[in-house]
Amino acid sequence: MKLDEIQAAEARLLLSTYARSPVLFVDGEGVHVIDENGTKYLDLLSGIGVNALGYNHPAVVDTIARQSRKLIHVSNLFYHEGQAELAMRLTERAGLDRAFFANTGTEAWEGALKLARAYAGLKRSEGAKLGTKFLALEQSFHGRTFGSMSTTYKAKYREPFAPVMPDVEFVRFNDIADLRAKFSNDVCAILVEAIQGEGGIRPLSQEFFAEARKLTQSTGALLVADEIQAGLGRTGKWFAYQHYGIKPDVTTLAKPLAGGIPLGAVLCTEEVARVIHAGMHGTTFGGGPLACAVAIAVIDTLEKDGLLARAVEVGDYFQAQLRGLQKKHDCIVDVRGKGLMLAAEVDSAELGKTVVAEMLKRSILINCTSDTVLRFLPPYILERQHVDTAIAALDEILTEQQAAAQSTPGQASGAAGEKQHG
Numbered sequence: 001m002k003l004d005e006i007q008a009a010e011a012r013l014l015l016s017t018y019a020r021s022p023v024l025f026v027d028g029e030g031v032h033v034i035d036e037n038g039t040k041y042l043d044l045l046s047g048i049g050v051n052a053l054g055y056n057h058p059a060v061v062d063t064i065a066r067q068s069r070k071l072i073h074v075s076n077l078f079y080h081e082g083q084a085e086l087a088m089r090l091t092e093r094a095g096l097d098r099a100f101f102a103n104t105g106t107e108a109w110e111g112a113l114k115l116a117r118a119y120a121g122l123k124r125s126e127g128a129k130l131g132t133k134f135l136a137l138e139q140s141f142h143g144r145t146f147g148s149m150s151t152t153y154k155a156k157y158r159e160p161f162a163p164v165m166p167d168v169e170f171v172r173f174n175d176i177a178d179l180r181a182k183f184s185n186d187v188c189a190i191l192v193e194a195i196q197g198e199g200g201i202r203p204l205s206q207e208f209f210a211e212a213r214k215l216t217q218s219t220g221a222l223l224v225a226d227e228i229q230a231g232l233g234r235t236g237k238w239f240a241y242q243h244y245g246i247k248p249d250v251t252t253l254a255k256p257l258a259g260g261i262p263l264g265a266v267l268c269t270e271e272v273a274r275v276i277h278a279g280m281h282g283t284t285f286g287g288g289p290l291a292c293a294v295a296i297a298v299i300d301t302l303e304k305d306g307l308l309a310r311a312v313e314v315g316d317y318f319q320a321q322l323r324g325l326q327k328k329h330d331c332i333v334d335v336r337g338k339g340l341m342l343a344a345e346v347d348s349a350e351l352g353k354t355v356v357a358e359m360l361k362r363s364i365l366i367n368c369t370s371d372t373v374l375r376f377l378p379p380y381i382l383e384r385q386h387v388d389t390a391i392a393a394l395d396e397i398l399t400e401q402q403a404a405a406q407s408t409p410g411q412a413s414g415a416a417g418e419k420q421h422g
């Protein structure tokens with residue numbers, strides 16, 4: 001089928017959950033993804049932070065080929081070669097003790113929430129005064145299933161599905177007084193992202209994160225860090241919480257973990273893990289032989305090719321170039337992030353949309369999150385020359401938009417809207 005036929009068929013056959021851009025991708029190589037006409041797009045989003053090694057990376061495709069000829073699935077009723085090997089790599093890097101493997105980010109997060117509730121129950125049975133309440137943060141994003149959605153801040157994700165899971169309260173981002181005011185023995189866990197992703201690439205302050213650690217330690221509640229977007233080396237450390245020198249009791253991984261094959265993980269301390277017994281939690285597909293083999297290959301490649309250091313080097317260069325753009329264009333109100341998790345915030349949602357659409361016309365993929373935050377989550381194999389290409393395009397687009405705004409005030413974003421269907 002051609003793109004227009006696919007569009008028509010999808011409009012008829014699929015739930016209209018997505019407003020897709022009108023591009024049909026069929027191939028990929030390195031940092032580029034390729035459409036049906038052979039046009040190469042520079043991918044600065046990597047499938048929303050998933051394709052850490054880019055497209056068609058030999059470590060990923062060879063492992064998939066090899067493992068798929070041996071064993072794809074066997075269920076969690078039996079042993080296979082992958083889970084222990086992968087758990088060893090992850091726990092060692094996280095500074096945590098045990099792992100549970102799921103399939104997606106939200107499923108990993110559900111596992112973390114269940115651990116926190118069950119652990120509080122165990123502590124109560126041992127005489128502790130711990131309640132069942134979760135403290136999550138404003139602008140947080142933890143996923144789309146019921147528990148995850150209930151701990152996700154934006155009303156648009158929760159309200160259509162009300163009533164959501166009770167016993168969740170939101171704390172103002174980086175507001176220590178608000179955190180203290182809302183914390184009590186009722187709380188079983190404080191839920192954070194060291195660097196909020198969907199919420200706009202916003203890092204926790206050192207003080208706030210430290211206070212969350214201190215408060216949870218004072219009652220036996222858990223500190224749970226969602227590393228689904230920031231984790232596995234994107235920020236230059238294996239886990240973003242490691243920039244703070246703070247260790248959570250529980251953390252979650254997913255997006256880049258298995259190079260595009262779905263895989264999520266929950267990691268926790270030995271102390272927390274003692275609450276889990278056979279039969280309490282599980283999943284049919286999670287941690288299958290294929291996904292685990294690919295994750296092992298991804299981690300070993302990140303290590304062998306020094307890609308965390310590369311994320312810092314190219315990321316710092318990218319951030320410096322974005323700051324240069326900010327000096328030139330008043331419409332960029334902030335530049336922030338770490339490693340290859342970067343944002344340039346613009347001064348209007350209209351402009352955000354226009355820039356994404358104009359970048360797409362120039363065959364560069366980015367997105368705009370939280371209305372005004374241009375988000376960059378490129379593959380870790382990105383090079384300076386790719387950054388230069390992106391910066392030149394952004395510069396050109398912002399210059400054009402400014403000129404358009406001056407000639408016809410209020411009409412600056414005429415190019416927005418594209419032909420997004422849905």
Ligand SMILES: *Cc1c(COP(=O)(O)O)cnc(C)c1O
Pocket residue numbers: 104105106107109141142143144193197198226227228229230254255
């Ligand atoms: C993407 C994301 C999730 C949800 O992951 P899915 O695989 O889409 O379920 C949860 N938390 C964070 C921080 C994310 O970025």
